[in-house]
Amino acid sequence: MKKKKENTFFGLSTPQGRSATATIRISGEKTRTALHRLTSGKIKNPKHRKSTVLNIYNKNNNLIDNVVVVFFEGPNSYTGDDLVEIHTHGNPIIINRVYNTLLDFGLRIAEPGEFTRSAYLNNKIDLIQAESILSLINSNTKEGVNLSLNNISGTLSAKTVQMRMDIISALGFVEYELDISETDTHKNTIVKTHKSVKKLLLETKELISTAKYARLKTVGARVVIYGKPNVGKSTLFNSLLNYERSIVTNIAGTTRDTIEEPSTVGNHSVVFIDTAGIRTTKNPIEKLGVVRAQEKIDEADLSIQIITKLTETVTKKTKNNLTVLNKTDLLNEAQLNNLKTNKNIIFVSAKNKSGFPTLLKHINQKLDLKTQNKSEHQITSLRQEQSLKKIQKELKEALENKENNLEIIAHHLGGAIKEFDNLLGKTSPDDILESVFSNFCVGK
Numbered sequence: 001m002k003k004k005k006e007n008t009f010f011g012l013s014t015p016q017g018r019s020a021t022a023t024i025r026i027s028g029e030k031t032r033t034a035l036h037r038l039t040s041g042k043i044k045n046p047k048h049r050k051s052t053v054l055n056i057y058n059k060n061n062n063l064i065d066n067v068v069v070v071f072f073e074g075p076n077s078y079t080g081d082d083l084v085e086i087h088t089h090g091n092p093i094i095i096n097r098v099y100n101t102l103l104d105f106g107l108r109i110a111e112p113g114e115f116t117r118s119a120y121l122n123n124k125i126d127l128i129q130a131e132s133i134l135s136l137i138n139s140n141t142k143e144g145v146n147l148s149l150n151n152i153s154g155t156l157s158a159k160t161v162q163m164r165m166d167i168i169s170a171l172g173f174v175e176y177e178l179d180i181s182e183t184d185t186h187k188n189t190i191v192k193t194h195k196s197v198k199k200l201l202l203e204t205k206e207l208i209s210t211a212k213y214a215r216l217k218t219v220g221a222r223v224v225i226y227g228k229p230n231v232g233k234s235t236l237f238n239s240l241l242n243y244e245r246s247i248v249t250n251i252a253g254t255t256r257d258t259i260e261e262p263s264t265v266g267n268h269s270v271v272f273i274d275t276a277g278i279r280t281t282k283n284p285i286e287k288l289g290v291v292r293a294q295e296k297i298d299e300a301d302l303s304i305q306i307i308t309k310l311t312e313t314v315t316k317k318t319k320n321n322l323t324v325l326n327k328t329d330l331l332n333e334a335q336l337n338n339l340k341t342n343k344n345i346i347f348v349s350a351k352n353k354s355g356f357p358t359l360l361k362h363i364n365q366k367l368d369l370k371t372q373n374k375s376e377h378q379i380t381s382l383r384q385e386q387s388l389k390k391i392q393k394e395l396k397e398a399l400e401n402k403e404n405n406l407e408i409i410a411h412h413l414g415g416a417i418k419e420f421d422n423l424l425g426k427t428s429p430d431d432i433l434e435s436v437f438s439n440f441c442v443g444k
């Protein structure tokens with residue numbers, strides 16, 4: 001399924017806008033020619049990894065900028081093809097000029113993720129490593145960065161390669177048995193195969209279980225704020241963010257849509273979600289808001305229920321829920337001290353931010369618990385999780401076929417191997433590749 005596009009492409013690999021320098025990369029077979037023309041003939045035979053400071057020119061020989069170019073000769077480049085990095089001054093006008101010149105030279109603008117895709121197509125990296133590059137770029141936490149770096153270096157790939165080899169050898173026993181078809185060795189083969197499939201199932205299960213940690217570490221935890229109308233959810237949301245993001249009024253039912261904003265708590269990256277107050281209502285818009293709120297609560301990593309009176313229904317304290325009693329500024333000291341005997345509730349005033357250190361400490365503790373993971377290997381994408389679930393299903397079916405039919409076992413082991421090939425990107429269908437690389441930005 002690995003196909004190579006022949007043409008040469010380029011892209012800006014640093015963010016748009018003004019900066020001290022910006023980097024444009026060119027990759028493909030016309031890289032040398034483009035470099036030769038861009039430097040007005042100054043660089044004829046570029047040397048691998050050599051950097052040169054010089055002027056670059058457009059097709060009419062007008063100066064574009066004074067730049068640093070670094071050439072990488074394929075296959076010893078990021079993409080595996082000839083590649084050049086051009087470090088210009090970080091002005092969008094200069095970048096535009098380089099773009100127009102390279103288009104004039106017959107090169108094309110890279111598609112999202114095409115540099116990494118080339119690296120994959122040239123067998124420099126597998127699909128897991130490609131995804132790890134994406135998660136490295138997008139990680140919002142230190143741990144996420146470390147995890148992604150680890151996976152780029154190939155530790156997760158090595159683990160999956162080893163698991164794939166184990167299935168291949170299990171399938172080898174089964175096929176040998178099928179070939180010789182002797183009944184007296186049959187039972188031995190079944191016992192042996194069951195043993196290795198069981199071990200593989202455990203390993204698969206452990207990898208699948210790491211999916212949620214990786215998401216929390218890279219993208220961040222989703223923390224939803226919910227409760228009845230007017231309890232101060234939006235006020236709390238705004239106070240946590242330190243700016244007036246949500247509209248606050250004293251009218252019950254102010255917030256309709258869900259509102260999401262990223263933030264950090266301790267070492268954790270979080271997305272706080274403000275929701276519509278939950279009540280039965282005839283208003284069709286508010287009704288939709290309540291449905292959305294419920295969906296966000298269901299999918300959240302942590303939910304914070306806001307109440308203003310103890311008599312309000314309090315969700316049972318679970319691992320994923322905190323209960324916060326708001327508007328404590330309206331209570332006198334005696335009333336508050338009386339309420340504070342309830343240790344399961346955090347007392348705050350969203351209006352004047354009292355009780356916030358305790359609230360943040362609790363959120364931090366909950367997220368600490370959720371991100372603690374001792375697994376040596378961790379997966380980082382939904383695709384990896386889904387692929388491993390398919391492998392798990394095949395392995396289970398191989399194990400659970402009651403008659404211990406060797407042909408059925410062989411069929412499911414074969415299915416699992418095929419899925420491992422997809423996971424590593426050995427034989428991934430084009431639509432899978434498309435969805436992996438389209439998540440990258442142009443220039444990556």
Ligand SMILES: Nc1nc2c(ncn2[C@@H]2O[C@H](COP(=O)(O)OP(=O)(O)OP(=O)(O)O)[C@@H](O)[C@H]2O)c(=O)[nH]1
Pocket residue numbers: 228229230231232233234235236247248249250251252253254255256275276277278326327328329330348349350351352
């Ligand atoms: N005294 C006091 N008033 C508060 C506090 N928090 C919020 N309020 C007030 O309560 C009213 C409702 O606040 P919101 O933040 O809009 O409440 P909400 O839960 O988002 O309400 P809906 O969006 O309608 O569900 C506003 O008048 C706020 O000023 C607080 O800590 N103390």
Ligand SMILES: [Mg+2]
Pocket residue numbers: 233234235246247248254255275276277
């Ligand atoms: Mg609100």
